[in-house]
Amino acid sequence: MNVPLLDLKTQYAAIKTEIQAAINRVCDSQYFIMGPDVAALEEELAAYCQTQFALGVSSGTDALLLALMAIDLKPGDEVITTPYTFFATAGCIARLGAKAIFVDIDMQTYNIDPRKIEEKITAKTKAIMPVHLFGQCADMTPIMEIAQRHNLYVIEDAAQAIGAEYKGKRAGSIGDIGCFSFFPSKNLGAFGDGGAVTTNNPDLAKMMKILRVHGAQPKYYHQYIGGNFRLDALQAAIVRVKLKYLDEWTAGRQANAVHYNQLFAKTGLIETKNNSDLHLILPFESDQSGQYSLRTQTDQNPFANHRHIYNQYVLRVMNKRDELRAFLTERGIGNEIYYPVPLHLQKCFAEWGYQAGEFFHSETAANQTLAIPIYPELTANHRETVVNAIVKFYVTT
Numbered sequence: 063m064n065v066p067l068l069d070l071k072t073q074y075a076a077i078k079t080e081i082q083a084a085i086n087r088v089c090d091s092q093y094f095i096m097g098p099d100v101a102a103l104e105e106e107l108a109a110y111c112q113t114q115f116a117l118g119v120s121s122g123t124d125a126l127l128l129a130l131m132a133i134d135l136k137p138g139d140e141v142i143t144t145p146y147t148f149f150a151t152a153g154c155i156a157r158l159g160a161k162a163i164f165v166d167i168d169m170q171t172y173n174i175d176p177r178k179i180e181e182k183i184t185a186k187t188k189a190i191m192p193v194h195l196f197g198q199c200a201d202m203t204p205i206m207e208i209a210q211r212h213n214l215y216v217i218e219d220a221a222q223a224i225g226a227e228y229k230g231k232r233a234g235s236i237g238d239i240g241c242f243s244f245f246p247s248k249n250l251g252a253f254g255d256g257g258a259v260t261t262n263n264p265d266l267a268k269m270m271k272i273l274r275v276h277g278a279q280p281k282y283y284h285q286y287i288g289g290n291f292r293l294d295a296l297q298a299a300i301v302r303v304k305l306k307y308l309d310e311w312t313a314g315r316q317a318n319a320v321h322y323n324q325l326f327a328k329t330g331l332i333e334t335k336n337n338s339d340l341h342l343i344l345p346f347e348s349d350q351s352g353q354y355s356l357r358t359q360t361d362q363n364p365f366a367n368h369r370h371i372y373n374q375y376v377l378r379v380m381n382k383r384d385e386l387r388a389f390l391t392e393r394g395i396g397n398e399i400y401y402p403v404p405l406h407l408q409k410c411f412a413e414w415g416y417q418a419g420e421f422f423h424s425e426t427a428a429n430q431t432l433a434i435p436i437y438p439e440l441t442a443n444h445r446e447t448v449v450n451a452i453v454k455f456y457v458t459t
């Protein structure tokens with residue numbers, strides 16, 4: 063049996079009638095850019111993310127760029143972020159002529175380690191940009207405390223974390239600005255590119271609204287240089303349909319994680335009696351006060367006020383990760399490495415002067431992580447097929 067990493071066709075089949083009605087509505091209106099569906103989505107997103115404002119934008123990348131433009135990030139400025147993330151996080155910093163100051167990750171959650179942030183702050187630091195990787199929030203309390211102490215902005219890269227919660231607060235509602243992506247493989251995916259920014263700050267909301275349309279206000283009068291960061295009406299209409307199902311899908315992902323954890327517990331691959339028994343480390347959830355737990359017994363959140371939305375279920379493979387990956391791929395089992403090259407080692411950032419070995423945990427994660435299918439429509443049979451294949455790999459090699 064093949065198990066793809068993601069199966070959007072099954073999801074589409076379940077909501078096809080509603081999606082097609084939404085598309086038809088937009089086609090009949092011939093109103094393609096911004097408009098009533100974008101405005102309605104913005105209200106619904108603000109409510110969902112527990113923020114005062116939400117703005118639809120052209121992609122998650124543009125959400126990050128717009129946020130950084132709104133805080134007036136300039137050449138020579140520095141932004142503290144993680145090297146273990148999707149390229150766009152640091153790419154947007156570089157595009158504005160600023161420098162990403164990388165801080166290593168916490169190995170249990172793969173998120174930025176707040177204990178290592180403060181020592182990196184300089185007179186040039188303008189913002190901290192935590193990424194809520196794989197659907198779990200970064201440890202925001204110490205990050206916000208540090209930011210307040212040093213008068214820095216906090217921009218949350220919540221592209222993988224819509225609906226995730228940290229101490230009862232939704233991703234994107236904690237820092238100054240939250241950035242979201244509707245890339246099709248995200249938990250709330252459009253039928254193309256799309257994204258959003260959220261904020262509780264009326265001034266930043268106003269600024270982002272102006273910069274979204276080339277910095278014009280009113281139309282054709284430009285006090286600022288913005289960009290075309292507008293969201294299409296079709297994407298907004300589609301995302302609005304999907305938003306209604308998001309919590310149900312998140313529960314499905316969480317239940318899959320529980321089942322995987324139960325299945326792996328029976329395999330012996332996560333034993334720690336001696337180091338050679340330990341082949342896999344399962345994805346931990348953190349209560350952000352030094353406690354880590356696996357989602358196991360139930361589909362309840364292991365910690366109160368905490369919500370991991372499992373955009374990815376990522377194994378840490380202690381032995382033969384690349385061989386395991388090839389073995390699974392050969393058998394039609396979807397998998398991916400998020401991410402094989404940490405950003406401080408990307409060629410395009412060579413001028414920043416980072417060296418191999420500088421961020422040990424990020425480099426270790428890049429060498430050891432492997433994501434397996436977690437999409438909500440997975441069946442028990444699928445999950446067993448995935449786990450059995452992994453067991454087979456270690457028994458036969």
Ligand SMILES: *Cc1c(COP(=O)(O)O)cnc(C)c1O
Pocket residue numbers: 121122123124147148150151193219221222242243244245255256257
């Ligand atoms: C997907 C993603 C982005 C970029 O979003 P796009 O919509 O693809 O532009 C940025 N940051 C992170 C962490 C992401 O996962």
